[in-house]
Amino acid sequence: MTAITAATRVWQVILLLLVLAVGYLALAPAPPSTMDTGWDKLNHALAFTALACAGHLGFPAARGGRTLLLAALFGFGGAIEILQLFVPGRSGEWSDLFADSMGIACGTFIATGALKLASRTP
Numbered sequence: 618m619t620a621i622t623a624a625t626r627v628w629q630v631i632l633l634l635l636v637l638a639v640g641y642l643a644l645a646p647a648p649p650s651t652m653d654t655g656w657d658k659l660n661h662a663l664a665f666t667a668l669a670c671a672g673h674l675g676f677p678a679a680r681g682g683r684t685l686l687l688a689a690l691f692g693f694g695g696a697i698e699i700l701q702l703f704v705p706g707r708s709g710e711w712s713d714l715f716a717d718s719m720g721i722a723c724g725t726f727i728a729t730g731a732l733k734l735a736s737r738t739p
Contacts, residue, residue: 628675639664643697646706661716669724677732690721
């Protein structure tokens, strides 16, 4: 396994763990208060920033797959909002999906910059 392959594998595992954590936090009737910034929209944006970063770093060579990654993350956000309609004490909101989208955009920007910096030769 090369260094690049090992690093991408680590990011893929991180992505999987983040998907599980975000799914739990989004669908738990009473998520832990320690995992709350105090502003729901910021929670969404930060969660999806992390997901997008991990996704891009976990699959850096998949240029055509990046569109699929973005669509999957958006779909994940939409699925969360729909499922929250059935969770006591939770509600699905369009503004949450918008915050997810802003997080996806921020994560994409950050990961793209990180990949460009990493590909520079000294």
